[in-house]
Amino acid sequence: xxxxxxxxxxxxxxxxxxxxxxxxxxxxxxxxxxxxxxxxxxxxxxxxxxxxxxxxxxxxxxxxxxxxxxxxxxxxxxxxxxxxxxxxxxxxxxxxxxxxxxxxxxxxxxxxxxxxxxxxxxxxxxxxxxxxxxxxxxxxxxxxxxxxxxxxxxxxxxxxxxxxxxxxxxxxxxxxxxxxxxxxxxxxxxxxxxxxxxxxxxxxxxxxxxxxxxxxxxxxxxxxxxxxxxxxxxxxxxxxxxxxxxxxxxxxxxxxxxxxxxxxxxxxxxxxxxxxxxxxxxxxxxxxxxxxxxxxxxxxxxxxxxxxxxxxxxxxxxxxxxxxxxxxxxxxxxxxxxxxxxxxxxxxx
Amino acid sequence: xxxxxxxxxxxxxxxxxxxxxxxxxxxxxxxxxxxxxxxxxxxxxxxxxxxxxxxxxxxxxxxxxxxxxxxxxxxxxxxxxxxxxxxxxxxxxxxx
Numbered sequence: 383x384x385x386x387x388x389x390x391x392x393x394x395x396x397x398x399x400x401x402x403x404x405x406x407x408x409x410x411x412x413x414x415x416x417x418x419x420x421x422x423x424x425x426x427x428x429x430x431x432x433x434x435x436x437x438x439x440x441x442x443x444x445x446x447x448x449x450x451x452x453x454x455x456x457x458x459x460x461x462x463x464x465x466x467x468x469x470x471x472x473x474x475x476x477x478x479x480x481x482x483x484x485x486x487x488x489x490x491x492x493x494x495x496x497x498x499x500x501x502x503x504x505x506x507x508x509x510x511x512x513x514x515x516x517x518x519x520x521x522x523x524x525x526x527x528x529x530x531x532x533x534x535x536x537x538x539x540x541x542x543x544x545x546x547x548x549x550x551x552x553x554x555x556x557x558x559x560x561x562x563x564x565x566x567x568x569x570x571x572x573x574x575x576x577x578x579x580x581x582x583x584x585x586x587x588x589x590x591x592x593x594x595x596x597x598x599x600x601x602x603x604x605x606x607x608x609x610x611x612x613x614x615x616x617x618x619x620x621x622x623x624x625x626x627x628x629x630x631x632x633x634x635x636x637x638x639x640x641x642x643x644x645x646x647x648x649x650x651x652x653x654x655x656x657x658x659x660x661x662x663x664x665x666x667x668x669x670x671x672x673x674x675x676x677x678x679x680x681x682x683x684x685x686x687x688x689x690x691x692x693x694x695x696x697x698x699x700x701x702x703x704x705x706x707x708x709x710x711x712x713x714x715x716x717x718x719x720x721x722x723x724x725x726x727x728x729x730x731x
Numbered sequence: 732x733x734x735x736x737x738x739x740x741x742x743x744x745x746x747x748x749x750x751x752x753x754x755x756x757x758x759x760x761x762x763x764x765x766x767x768x769x770x771x772x773x774x775x776x777x778x779x780x781x782x783x784x785x786x787x788x789x790x791x792x793x794x795x796x797x798x799x800x801x802x803x804x805x806x807x808x809x810x811x812x813x814x815x816x817x818x819x820x821x822x823x824x825x826x827x
Contacts, residue, residue: 588774593767594797596778601794643775647782 411449419488419572427492431504435664438489442482452706453477459705463631463716479700483531486663490532491576498535498542498580505539505657509670513545513608516651516673522603525610525670526641527655528691529703536657536668537610538580546582548602550595550611550640557589582607588640590620596644603650610655613641613684614691616704616713627715628685630692636715642683645676652676652687656694659701669694739788739809746783747805751776762806767799777802784808790815 418441426434446453457473468476493501516523525540525547527533534549541547555561555569578584583602586609588595602609617625617638625636645652654671674690676683695702704710711717740762748760752771757764766772772780780802781792790812801811 591767593772593774593777593799593802594794596774597781597792597797598794600778600781601792604791640775643778647778 407448411445416568418485420568423488423492427489427495427500431493431500431664434489435486435662438485439482439663442485443478445485446478446481453481455708456480456705459708459711459717460699463633463705463711464699465632476700477705480705482663483659483701484706486659487532487535490535490666491573494535494538494542494576494580498538501535502539502542504664505536505666505668507539507543507668507670509653509672510543512653512670512672513540516653517545517606517608519649519651520606521649521651522606523608524603524641524645524650524652525608525655526613526652526674526687526691527610528614528695529612530695531657531659531698531701532666533612533655533657534577536655538577539668540608540610540655540670541580541582546605546607548581548583548586548599548607548609549577550586550588550599550609552587552589553585556587590618596640599644600648603644603648609644609650611641613637613639613687614695614704614714616710626681626684628681628688630688630714631695631716632692633716633718635688636713637684637688639680639684641687642676642680646683654687654690654694656691656697658698736809736813739812740805742787743784743808743812744805746787747771747780750783751779760805763804765803766805767803772802780808784812788812788816 422437422441426437429437453474456477457470460473460476461468490501493504513523513525525537527536537547537549553569553574555566555573586595586598586602599609599611614630614635614637617636621638622636624638626639627634627636629635630637641652644650651673653673655668656671657666657668659666671690674683674686699705704714708717744760744762747766748758752758752760754769754771757769757771760771777797784790784792792815796811796815801807
């Protein structure tokens with residue numbers, strides 16, 4: 383049966399037309415994203431890095447101009463958290479850089495092929511001696527990392543440099559469970575496959591009801607290996623009862639304190655890891671900090687972690703992942719006038 | 732055998748009741764009360780319990796043993812410890 387014009391025409395009225403246009407733009411963005419991940423990024427990563435990262439920046443610029451809703455959301459998030467002293471112009475430049483750096487991280491991931499040498503050539507690792515000293519203690523090391531820049535690739539590089547790395551973290555596309563299976567398979571193919579190549583064990587994925595997660599992490603540490611986790615993640619609704627409010631990015635943030643009891647109960651050393659992109663967008667510096675003391679009360683130890691993570695973020699604020707979404711900042715408690723929704727929302731790049 | 736299990740139950744129940752139970756209405760804790768459904772055992776309290784079991788009984792809990800059947804109640808935990816104890820003793824006996 384042939385479709386009539388009424389099947390495809392936008393609903394009548396200006397509001398209906400706007401929603402239809404927004405829907406179609408969303409579909410186009412999704413298609414562009416899939417094509418970039420599946421085809422363009424792998425091809426770009428074969429080119430000289432100067433060209434690949436330049437192209438990534440151009441894609442970032444295109445998204446900045448073609449997605450005004452998201453651009454405005456990022457600018458608003460930046461100004462709400464960093465303060466009104468951030469001018470409209472500065473926020474605009476930062477929002478553009480948010481889009482650029484997010485696309486550059488896709489190229490980074492593609493460059494982790496093989497032994498990750500293509501990416502390794504572009505990243506200087508500082509502070510390896512701190513990780514060596516931690517493992518010499520025999521109780522494992524916890525790399526506590528803010529969601530900044532290519533933090534996932536940073537962990538891959540550390541593994542490629544001979545350290546047995548296991549990550550505590552969720553594959554965002556698997557949560558909440560029950561997603562569209564074709565998309566799950568696509569993300570497993572384009573993303574998880576490339577990350578797990580540089581992990582010693584499968585990811586340990588926390589989720590409400592999974593009581594075994596911390597013990598699994600402890601068993602990794604008892605084997606004197608490296609566990610990575612991100613302590614600046616927005617808490618899930620189910621985690622809200624056990625969050626602790628600590629100073630973070632100049633405000634009081636709600637953080638899940640998991641790193642503290644894990645370190646205290648296992649005796650593992652906690653180091654802060656961060657990775658920052660240079661102004662040419664190609665070269666990066668991966669920094670491993672000296673140990674952060676986990677002694678004393680949980681809140682005090684978590685505050686020390688948060689302070690170190692916050693300092694790493696403020697060294698290059700645009701690279702922090704959570705400017706991208708108001709919901710994430712609200713769940714962290716960084717937007718005082720926004721109430722987070724009850725359902726955890728996890729979004730892809 | 733029963734005496735050993737009873738000793739285990741007493742030790743484990745005392746530990747969980749004293750250290751892990753946040754909601755006083757759950758006390759006294761029954762031997763078969765579900766620790767997962769009542770929220771007594773979450774990820775970090777499970778780690779505390781496993782560290783206690785390791786220090787008190789010398790039992791290392793492997794990843795494959797981290798299933799609700801082994802940790803859902805005081806009874807289940809004690810039977811798990813006992814089974815690991817027996818396996819450990821048998822292994823030591825074989826080596827000796």
